[in-house]
Amino acid sequence: MAEAAYVIECRGLRKVYPGNPPVEAVCGIDFLVRRGTCVGLLGPNGAGKTTTLEILEGLLKPTDGEVRVLGGTWDSDELRLRRRIGVSLQETRLADRLTPRETLHLFRSFYGCGPSVEELLLLVGLEDKADAYIRNLSGGQKQRLAIACALVGEPELIFLDEPTTGLDPQSRRQVWSIIRNLREQGRTVVLSTHYMEEAEQLCDYVAIIDRGVVIAEGPPVSLVAELGGDHVIEIAIEQGNPDPAQIESLPGVRDVGQFRGLLQLTVTDPQLALEALLHYMRQNGVVAATLRARHASLEDVFLRLTGRTLEEETPNL
Ligand SMILES: Nc1ncnc2c1ncn2[C@@H]1O[C@H](COP(=O)(O)OP(=O)(O)OP(=O)(O)O)[C@@H](O)[C@H]1O
Ligand SMILES: [Mg+2]
Structure with a gap:
């Protein structure tokens, strides 16, 4: 059967978190991801990026809307989809007293196939730290290990939620090069970020999300050209x-x-x-x-559309 051109198709996606008052985190997002591309969800704190990603990853149920991932749905194809996607969450808690090698062995044991532990360590540049305790790794090294964990099953679709937040510029560039490699191998990457430069550097297509809605989308150059x-x-x-x-x-x-x-x-x-x-x-x-x-940059696009900068909305930067 021919593979569909879109690995993700979602329409009218809504998520309301119950509470008093309820929080409408995602308010009707339509989103298509073409196979083999790197797509970015770009937006400030609280925009709804993680909520959207977790719905696409099958970790959260949407309140409304239709989601198809790799041609299937989370309700009817969960096992098949789990085998074919890789996920790195916004915050990964890895066991402090394990080493990267042990951690990757553990994650690998969940899958029947995929690269070897050595290959994974090499892929994310952690050969030198393979046997160090995770608690002694830097933030950037931990993040690269989290990405390696997402890659153990050789997924064709990879979700990375803020892969470089909090990293220094050098670590950020290392993560960028891992992501570029994945894309060059023909895999599909969906990432979230509030770094405009990151989206411009890595993404073929960007959806700018603000307060639960997509306010602009397209290739970064086209979005900037629209200014x-x-x-x-x-x-x-x-x-x-x-x-x-x-x-x-x-x-x-x-x-x-x-x-x-x-x-x-x-x-x-x-x-x-x-x-x-x-x-x-x-x-x-x-x-x-x-x-x-x-x-001109995506930052200018955001400013033009909202009258605010991403920085204003993201005090931890
Ligand atoms: N479990 C939850 N219960 C209630 N509200 C939630 C929950 N998770 C997220 N929210 C709210 O939903 C909105 C969207 O949150 P989300 O985490 O999706 O944003 P985000 O774009 O990923 O932000 P950040 O850049 O800070 O990671 C926010 O207003 C947040 O407070
Ligand atoms: Mg988030």
Whole structure:
């Protein structure tokens, strides 16, 4: 039988946690994941990423909606699906007094096939720490071990819930390279993150989730392109009163917004826009404390859509 193009199809997904008042964590999400791609759920704390993932992983029951994973449903195909997916939860509690080698042996014993313990250690770069107690591993090493645990059954579909939160930049890059390898092997990866850069670096397709709904989705470059300009100029004003409407009409400028005391211009032609902007500032007695030009990013997409930054929503970053 031909494999379906989509490994995940979910429609009208809703999850209400009971309580007083009840929490509507997921409010009608439609979500498709194409085989062999890396797809990211991007959103701030409490957006509903973990809830969505845990429903797709068959760990939580949705209140409403239809979920198909690898062509089956959790109600009728649980055993088959469990064998074919790998899961790394947002927080993995590994046994402190076991070593990575022992842990992987244990996890492997649950599956009839899959890579050897040595291969797994190599895959996540933990050969040196194979026999150290887990309690003596760094955060990044523990995270890589958690990913190795998700890979023991050689899954074709892998869920990673915030694989790099709390990691230093170097560990983060190591995890990125593991994820890139998985994708290169033709596996499908669904991950959640609140790091825009991570989504841009790794994902073929991103769904930006905010307060339980998907507010934008597409390949990262297309989402950024939808801003209508691919560069952003940010100015902190030291002196003078620039008129946003006038700045918006300058050549090369697509749009002007004000945010956290910064004037933010989305621009289609940075050189043209900068020249016109500097001229406007000189003519109108506007002095900048700082002026910065950069590529537009998913962060700008989120800001445009919500009026907030992900950082504001994610105080632990
Ligand atoms: N077991 C639960 N009972 C009640 N409410 C819950 C439960 N789990 C999550 N929630 C609520 O559901 C909403 C979505 O939570 P969820 O964990 O899915 O968000 P998230 O996007 O994964 O956030 P984070 O980035 O912090 O991990 C939040 O408002 C949260 O407080
Ligand atoms: Mg979460």
